[in-house]
Amino acid sequence: MTTYDVYVAGGAVLFALGTYGLLERSHLVHKVIAANFMGSGIFLVLIGLANRTPTPEPDPVPQAMVLTGIVVTVAMTALGLAIVKRYFSETGRTTLDADEKPGERR
């Protein structure tokens, strides 16, 4: 169980947690946060796997990918939150109608 395995396993846990959250949580902001969970999970996996290089410093390409990934995730999250706010101000609901679970707080 080399050191990078811990990060990779942690990344996988984060990804799975994010997936479950995105799937199951009905509140829209929770969904956006869950998506970010998935993102950071993947970045952990990427960086963890980048450390398998024989030389001390890790492989730069995954790092570049992580940087780009972060910016893209930020962009998506910003757009998601903007739409959620606009939807909330238009309809006053914080969930997608079709996913209404009984007992869900409006």
Place this chain on the structure above:
Amino acid sequence: MNVVHHLPALLVITPLVGACVAFVAGRRVAPHVALATATADVVLAVLFAARVLAEGPFRYRIGGWGAPMGIDLVADGMAALFIVLTSIVGLVVTVYASGYFRSTDPTAYGHGLFWTLWLFMWTSLNGLFLTGDVFNVYVCIELVGISAVALVTISGGPDALRAGMRYLFASMLGAMTYLLGVALLYASAGAVDMATLSERLVPDTTAATGLALMVAALVLKTALVPAHFWLPTAHASAPTPVSAALSALVVKGSYFVVLRLMLDVMPDGYLPGAATLLGVLGAAAIVWGSVQALVQTRIKLLVAYSTVAQIGYLFLVFPLARNGRDVLALALTGALVHATAHGLAKGGLFLAAGGLITRFGHDRLAEMRGAARAVPVLTFAVALSGVTMMGLPPSGGFAAKWLLISAALTSGEWWWAVVLVVGGLLAAAYMFRLVAILIADAPAETAPAPKPVRTEWLPLALTAAAVLLLFAVPLISDLAAASTTLQSAGVTP
């Protein structure tokens, strides 16, 4: 600098520059900038296709570094075909949009930012068709996703917002899965360039898992049943020109990448089970989409579900591609012809549907009787697009169906041919239901007076192009032969 050599780069940069200029120039100038960019892009696309046909496929090394280190743009027949399709439909949509948005008040439709978003989407589509790098695909897919979501929510109503949000969450889920796939693939193969990957790929579990995740994500972005949930509401609640672009082009973008991955990157027989699953899901999509289209009561939803059905046809190519060289050639040419024919016809159909909605003031199908007399040109456009959807001669759709059926019969897996024929009949069911309503005689008092819609000729032009595609099939089959897939499989054009 001779333009011809840098065509791939210019094809991506021109719309990007157009977008920035449109953004900076403000609301009044933006439409003209968009129109100029569109015409420029059409010219570039045609030149690009001519070059690929003349000199065969070539790679454009960005930054001069070459494959594994830098990013290469792959300029081959398939890319040329889709780029030409994008430019044609894009130009028509741009012209239609300039008429469509002129009548609305300035603050509506995102304060005139429609044009910038539209050109960004165009950039990302061209980028997606050209890129030869798997990670770059991720960025382009994101670009397409965000611009599409923005264009759907641009009309601002609660329906549009809800549809946009479902679309955004779907693309988030897709993007994340795709990125995880890339991470695993890179970890195993040590490269992200498609050409190097196809050489280095070794069937170990990591690479296979990675590729499977990437294909799954792309299937979600292409809305193949059961991952079609976001498409109908998104395509129906977007403004008409946007729906046309979404259905005709955007779904083809991620499909194109699936083609690249399944046929170029993976050595044949790498994911046999997956290919069959995609084929089966394709068949399910054809049936489910058509049945849903049959029961819709609003015209745009009917057309959206028809897209879900027609996408099913495209995925039949994967199970067929496993049976040797000539079946692969037939099936691939068939899929490309179908993608082009569907792009043109569906674009035309959505624009025609938009015209009907503006003419009748509502989108309830039941009350659109007597359209034949009110807007004869739009009705004729709908009928023409129906001919292509059903795959009846004389249309591009027929040529595609013919090629796919021949492929199915030559490969011995005859059941795909049955699916195709049944699909054609189901398409006939929902298209002729639509045409029958439009042709039906409206009761005297509600019969709308004949008043042509301003841009009614555009849908007719697109659908007529889809029909005349039958005579362009030799051109498309040459382009297909000029694609890296067939060339690597040793198919001589």
Place this chain on the structure above:
Amino acid sequence: MTVWLPVLLPALTGVVTFALGDRRGTARAAVNLVGAIVSSVVVVSLVIKSYAGEVLSHAVPTLPGLDFGVHADLLGLLFSAVATVLWGVTLVYAIGYMDHARDRARFFGFFAWCIAAANGVALAADPITLFIFYEILSLTTYPLVVHSGSSEAIAAGRKYLFYALGGGAALLVGVTWLTVLAGPVPFTPGGALASVSGHTTELRIIFGLLAAGFGVKAALVPLHGWLPGAMVAPAPVSSLLHAVAVVKAGVFGMIRLVNELYGPELSSALGVAQALAVLAAFGIIFGSVVALRQEDLKRRLAYSTVAQLSYITLGTALCSPLAAAGALAHLAHHAVMKITMFFTAGSLAETLHVKKVSALPGVARRMPVTMTSFAVAAFALAGIPPLAGFASKWLLGVGAAEGGAPWALLVYVASGALAIGYMVPILIASLRPGDHPEAAGTESDPRMLWPIVTVAALSIIFGLTAGLPGSPAHWALTAIAPSFGGLMP
């Protein structure tokens, strides 16, 4: 290139008619008439060339490995001549009939496009081109069937489409499978599948599919459901399309299939010809018997068409030279006879609003010329010599006896009797003094009367000149000869 003209000219006329729009009536009528005349002249010139032995052909490459070609052989030209000439006559009739109707531009435009498609089917050089024009024909006839826009028309249209597209699907699979099996197979007299005659089971299934596809339009009995329904269309449509262009395309497809694709020897060797013959025989009996009971005039004519078409299918399926020639001749003769009847039915409906057989009394007195023409056509149909019907029936009968299928002769005789059964009551009813009080002699509009008289005259002429070269009967004999190795008993 001239070989494409019979298809391009009507298509062009259609486009111009659409462009002209509804208001400019006279211009549109002129364009259509000129189009019809010029097309007929072209077809006649092709016929003369073909008689001289020079068969023009031309192909356009479309699908990879296959091209989209037409060739002006005698067999195709017969059907094309029938369609084009009768198009001209029907135009005159239609102008009179549609005098005060709406959407005339749409009507005449699609009308012209149908004829273009029918000519395409006639001159197609290989099964794929024939299939493409066959489907175009289905598409261009749909708007004509639903022309009035009423709910029955839409329902009839839906039923028509269901059958047409079903047949089309069967044909598509058949043609593709055949091309996959045997490569591109152009039509060659005497059959083109010698190379693959080994795959018997596949060839049988393909024959079944192709026969089903053609059978829909040829109103082969289980697949004839759409024809009576399509009678809701206006009279010119019923007459030209359901007596000449559409149904004849189906039967013409059968003739090409048996004589020039599979060839008589292979089809009888495979046993598929006998199966088709039995089906057609049942069709003849069924069509005639049901026609007996039809109260509506046009539906009775429709069922009679179902029976008469099965004459042609049966004749072709007997795979004997004379019967095949008789079938081809009957294609032309029946077209002329049935179009007269539909014209009459149309003018009866238009002038006296008589649609039911029971409402016929007193009609003969009021429209003597129309009813005499109808009588001529009726007797011709029943096969009374010396009229056209007798000539083709004689060939069919003798062909059946030679071809070792005497029971087919029996079927022809029985249905001849039944034809009398459903034609004579109409004549008797119309002769009876009736309740039309107006003064006698209010004949229909001259633009409708003259076409009726001309086609009735044609029925007589075709009968009398059956022996001479120019007539359809002789034309059929020469056209079918190559399929049987040139021998003609």
Place this chain on the structure above:
Amino acid sequence: MPERPRIRLVPLAASLAVFALVLRAVHALPDTATGLSAEMTAGAKASGIKNVVTAVLLDFRGYDTLLEIAVLMLATIAVLSLRTDPDALSRRISGVAGPVLGALTRAYVPIMIVVAGHLVWIGSSGPGGAFQGGAVLGAAGILLALSGFARPRWSSGAPMRWVLAVGLLTFIAVALLPLALGGTLLQYPDESRKSLVLLVEILLTLSIGASLTSLFLASASDTSEGERR
């Protein structure tokens, strides 16, 4: 009352399956793999940009970064298109800043600008670069907005759009430059590589900062008068 999270089994099972598959895939990997790190480090040394990651970002895979900037700008434009009132960017967000926040902002903002500048400069040799600098700059912008400072009039309308677009436009210009000199897209001429990269980085930082701030402002505007839920 805290909503009792009713865990549905099927989504849970699906996520666990994904987790298991990822673990299995990762486990199957060999312990060491070189990937592209060898070529990248060699190439970076040749091009003179000591920080390999920045070299990869701006030079080897410059096209990715170009499109990535486009993504960020696109997101900004999308959020702008969603704003309800047209001049949301310039209106003040009132009623939030207290005296303490005001004082703090006045102290921190200049430092943040300097830090941003340093991050950009250090980018070519150590960890840093346009994105990091831009982020700090964005934070400074938001801090200014929240602390109730009147935003300059130019912060809405054409000038703001120019600021947002300048980063991408310069990057495109620099990318197109080599086309005139016979190279391909983004093929910086060797001698001026470092300076060009630096120029692009500086303007990018500016644009990224402006984007992040306007992302916040465009959607934040209506909460000021909307009652707190």
Place this chain on the structure above:
Amino acid sequence: MTPLLPTGGGSLSFALDSVSVPYLFLFGVIWTVSGLYSFVTTPRGARRRIFAYYLPSAIGGVTVALAADAISFYLCFALMALPAWGLITAGGTPEGRRAGAIYLTLTVIGEALLLAALALMAVEAGGLRLDMLVTAMATSPVRDLATGLLLASIALKIGTLPASGILPLSYAYAPAGPASALAGASAKVGALAMLRLLPAGVMPENWAAVVMLAGLTTAFGAAALGILTTTPRAVLGYSSASQMGLVLIAAGAGLADPAAVPLSHAAIIAFSLHHGLAKSALVLGDDIVARTAGRARSLALAGLALPALALVGAPLTSGFVAKYALKDAVYALSGSVPHAVYSLLPWAAVGTAGLMIRFFILTARHAQVAPDTRHRAPAALWGGILVLVAVTCWAWPATWNHHAIEAVLDPRALLTATWPALVALGLTAVVRQTRGVFARLDGALAPGDILVTGARLVRAANAALPSRKPSERVTAETGPQAGRPLLGVEERLVTWVTASTLFVLLAVALVLLATR
């Protein structure tokens, strides 16, 4: 077999032989009598319409006896059956038209089956002459198929059980004259077909058993159905079906055992003659009763008694002769089924007797039609046919009536002939007491029962199915009702939770497939 009229070219040939003589006599008599009868009774105006259909039927009906080859037989068969449709719908009533429609469909199907059988046999025999066909059948591989087709076509003609409705249909709605012709001659053509075409003596044992059982069930079933009908002529229809069941038994007897063939043919001819004359007499009699009143009516009823008793097989009647011919044919056979059939034959007579009583009850109830003064001529004609009914079978110069002639003096034979009638009388008395049961059942079945009710059932089922009428099936107004459940599924399928979970499962499936 002397061909009388060989036509040129084709091979239509007609011949007079031992089989065609009795049938020629029967058909000749019946068609002429009913023709005269209808001429006398139909009013001048309607006469042309009736005779337009009557003449072709009559020509076909008579010449069919002479047909010697397949084509002529089929032609005459068709010529007689098809115009009969006109006779049935002559009344112009909607039920008449519907009955006509059912009759025509069944006849066309019957003819198609006959055509197919003839075609098969003609191909096998290489010629068209009937005798060549039958002999060729003995050895040919298609024998079973051809016989099956033939039996099906004959069954439709003589009204075997499932299709027994065809006879009451054709009698009930046609006017009196033509109805008597149909009653007398049309079913008998089926009997003629049995004689001419069935391959006697070569079929396997089980075929004979099956045919005889079918005959037996029809005999009893038709009788039961007959009792429930309300119109007198429909009762007669059922009695015909039941009697023809007996003829079918006779034919079955001759199928397997070559020795029994002459006896079975004799029984068929006897029964045809007896039943043809008796039934047409009954139909005419019913019309006469309707036309007369008071003393003339009671005289007519008395006259009716003779053919009724003949049908029951009372001593001194033609029925007695026919019964004996049938008994001889069946008695000679070995095997369990023939014995069972033999023992049940007398009970079939009980059924017929019941039918006759029911017929008398209904005829007596005839509404008093305005006394038509010109009933002299029809009564005379009726008298003539009554004489024939009494005399023909006894006087016929053939062997099959010898046994009956000897038995006429034997008291035991007389007893066996009469007890069925007595039992039937007893049963009717019992039934009249329990009025309730009978009344409700009365009129339950319209003439042509199973077919009519069958058609009504089909229509009802049609309506019960979700509206399949084309106009509503797939129209735009509210989307088809059939679509509702589909929309429901889609709505659930499209919700975020389900859809996204489906996607993740799809991803998992793809990965599993990939890394198998």
